[in-house]
Amino acid sequence: MTSTSLERLAALPVRRKTRVLSRWVPAVLIAAIVVGIGWAFISAPAMRWDVVGEYLFAPRIVSGVGTTILFTVLTFVIGLLLGLLVTVMRQSGNPVLAVACGAYIWLFRGTPLLVQLVFWFNLALIFPYLGVRIPAWGIAIGGDANDLISPFTAALVGLTLHSAAYMAEVVRGGFLAVPGGQVDAALAIGMTELEAQRHVVIPQAIRVILPPLGNQFIDILKATSIVSVIGGGDLMTRAQQIYGQNYQVIALLVVASLWYLVLVTVATLGQSWLERSLDRGRHRRPAVIATEVTA
Amino acid sequence: MSGSITMRGVRKSFHGTEVLKGVDLDIAAHSVVCIIGPSGSGKSTLLRCMNHLERMDSGLMLVDGELAGYTEHAGHLREASARSTSLVRRGMGMVFQQFNLFAHLTALQNVTLGPLRVLGMPRAQAEAEGRELLASVGLAAHAAKFPSQLSGGQQQRVAIARALAMKPAIMLFDEPTSALDPELIGEVLAVMKKLTTAGMTMVIVTHEISFARDVADTVVFMEDGAIVEQGQAERVLSAPRSPRTAEFLRHVSHAPRLVQEEP
Ligand SMILES: Nc1ncnc2c1ncn2[C@@H]1O[C@H](COP(=O)(O)OP(=O)(O)OP(=O)(O)O)[C@@H](O)[C@H]1O
Ligand SMILES: [Mg+2]
Numbered sequence: 001m002t003s004t005s006l007e008r009l010a011a012l013p014v015r016r017k018t019r020v021l022s023r024w025v026p027a028v029l030i031a032a033i034v035v036g037i038g039w040a041f042i043s044a045p046a047m048r049w050d051v052v053g054e055y056l057f058a059p060r061i062v063s064g065v066g067t068t069i070l071f072t073v074l075t076f077v078i079g080l081l082l083g084l085l086v087t088v089m090r091q092s093g094n095p096v097l098a099v100a101c102g103a104y105i106w107l108f109r110g111t112p113l114l115v116q117l118v119f120w121f122n123l124a125l126i127f128p129y130l131g132v133r134i135p136a137w138g139i140a141i142g143g144d145a146n147d148l149i150s151p152f153t154a155a156l157v158g159l160t161l162h163s164a165a166y167m168a169e170v171v172r173g174g175f176l177a178v179p180g181g182q183v184d185a186a187l188a189i190g191m192t193e194l195e196a197q198r199h200v201v202i203p204q205a206i207r208v209i210l211p212p213l214g215n216q217f218i219d220i221l222k223a224t225s226i227v228s229v230i231g232g233g234d235l236m237t238r239a240q241q242i243y244g245q246n247y248q249v250i251a252l253l254v255v256a257s258l259w260y261l262v263l264v265t266v267a268t269l270g271q272s273w274l275e276r277s278l279d280r281g282r283h284r285r286p287a288v289i290a291t292e293v294t295a
Numbered sequence: 296m297s298g299s300i301t302m303r304g305v306r307k308s309f310h311g312t313e314v315l316k317g318v319d320l321d322i323a324a325h326s327v328v329c330i331i332g333p334s335g336s337g338k339s340t341l342l343r344c345m346n347h348l349e350r351m352d353s354g355l356m357l358v359d360g361e362l363a364g365y366t367e368h369a370g371h372l373r374e375a376s377a378r379s380t381s382l383v384r385r386g387m388g389m390v391f392q393q394f395n396l397f398a399h400l401t402a403l404q405n406v407t408l409g410p411l412r413v414l415g416m417p418r419a420q421a422e423a424e425g426r427e428l429l430a431s432v433g434l435a436a437h438a439a440k441f442p443s444q445l446s447g448g449q450q451q452r453v454a455i456a457r458a459l460a461m462k463p464a465i466m467l468f469d470e471p472t473s474a475l476d477p478e479l480i481g482e483v484l485a486v487m488k489k490l491t492t493a494g495m496t497m498v499i500v501t502h503e504i505s506f507a508r509d510v511a512d513t514v515v516f517m518e519d520g521a522i523v524e525q526g527q528a529e530r531v532l533s534a535p536r537s538p539r540t541a542e543f544l545r546h547v548s549h550a551p552r553l554v555q556e557e558p
Contacts, residue, residue: 184348185395185454189409189461190385192377199412204399 051251055242056258064238065259071224071234072263075159076217082160083167087175090168101168108165114226117158121230123149155224155232163220170216174209175201207278214271218264225260235259297324297359298386298464298496300345305354307340314340316520317354322513324359324464327497329507329528332517333543338500339392341517342469345498346387347380358383358465385413388458392470394450396442402429402453403438406460414461421460428456432486448479452486459490466490468499504547508532516540 041047055061090101108116123130124145131142142148178201186196228236239256243249300322307315314337322328330338343349345356347364356363363383365372375383397405406425410416416424429438432452442450451471458466468487472480484506491497491510501507507514511528516537524537535541 179395181391181393181395182397185389185391185397185457187348187381188346188384188387188389188391189457190381190413191409192381195412199408200397200399204397207399 046250048248048251051248052254055252055255060238060242061235061255061259064233064235065263067232068221068224068234068263071155071159071227071232072217072221074156075163075220075224078160079163079167079220080213082164083171086164086168087171090172091175105165105168108162109169113158113162113223114229116162117155117227117230120158121149121151121154123154151227151231152233154230155227155234159220159224159227163216166216167213170209170212173212174205177208178204210278211275214274217271218267221263221267222260225256299324299359300465300496300498301357301360302345303355305341305344305356306352307344307349308352314520315344315351318522320515320522320525322496322498324496325494326512327491327510328499328513328515329511330498330500330515330517331502331504331507331543336517337520338517339469342389342467342498342500345467346384346389348389358386385461386463387465387467388461388463389467390451390454390458390469390471392473394442394447394454394474396450396454396457398442401439401441402434402445405442405453406457409457409461425456425460428459429453432456433482446479447475448482451475451483455483455486455490463495465496465498468497468501470500470502472501472503502547504532504544516543518543
């Protein structure tokens, strides 16, 4: 043992483990499997790439893409506004409002979107007439539910009410993440409650809310495909209508998938750009101030 | 505004537990008052009632002889508007145990937010005054840093500068050094000591008995939601009349942290 001097050990050459085999063998294997499955899929005789090419930019498909984008943007914007409203009502300190909002969130998060959509679409079964009608006075404002609830409105109402329930939770999480001491400090320098919210709480809550909101947007984008069950007119509805006629099921599903991939990729890039510019703002702000000083 | 505070019969309960049990307190303008007492005795609550961060259940408060929190109206008292409450708060700076710096703003922006948004001061003036204040608490070089980039002691000094930026007549400190590592306490106490010469009324809740002895004109000892003893600082700390004050002082002066602190 004593003969094991440090100098002697340090002089010995080191033979490191070569990881070539352990690293490359699985990689090559996995690549081969992936390529094999991919090629099997692409080259399958049933895979009619000519049909895919034919329909990729067909007017009906493109208008379906437009409707999908419209559904996504409207659902996101209206859902966010509703979600904000629900959050404000929930935090208002009014117990009736708080319970009502809690019940709304519980109900709309607790039932599947598919069920909700079919429900809205069949609203006429419960309420044949939507509006106010007092026959004795001859008053009738509104209309036949079957006329008022088109697949489009049913889809929009369903998507919006569903996503607002999720948005409310996201927004509430953002506000809860701002410690109460921040408001105390804002009030202590003479701000009103509203000024404290505007200058101190909201700017901090937004930083917390933005990343999950980006995820919400992408979730909504994909969830819009469900409105095809009520013929909402989106990309998936169009694809289904077309393969209902020509039976090119796989080709049209590939068309739809390609479009969804494009839309989700664009949305993801937008999201990471937004997050990066927020982050950069945080680190860059001191530099901006420093240049103001020297200027 | 010169900064005197008078409180009479101030009571406050949380969920049925009375935390302030009728507090009478007179704080002279320009004086330095240290409030001491065991944990949970209601010191923070009393301080928060002073600037209406907490609403008192009953009792009256005068600031410079003027009713604060209520307005007299045709023979009865009416709760003051949010606007007049925020006016009272402008005249009172507050420094919190946990600093509570605005996390999304730099040190300088923390200091200028009040002057800009509340007083409507022009930006150039607010920033010039803000830099001066940061320099006066020894942080001229840290103006562009965010709170997360500052040590606890530096954050608390920014918080003091932020409160001073409103040019208050009264400064309230709620255990400003309790959340700090021992080696950072001194820098904050030094800044506070410097402030005592500026003529503001200072109300300081603290466990730093030697600091209280050093700077306070008056020491108030609170226990269990009531003021047990108050008087001239040296007298209360050296020759307390109440056995409970004596017991508390014996207790804190045996705390290891204070022993370690003696140079
Ligand atoms: N917002 C609140 N809600 C419920 N109880 C509270 C609230 N604020 C304070 N209390 C209670 O009131 C009592 C007095 O609290 P306070 O913070 O005023 O004591 P303190 O003297 O400042 O104590 P410490 O030295 O620990 O800061 C405590 O029992 C506390 O739990
Ligand atoms: Mg306290």
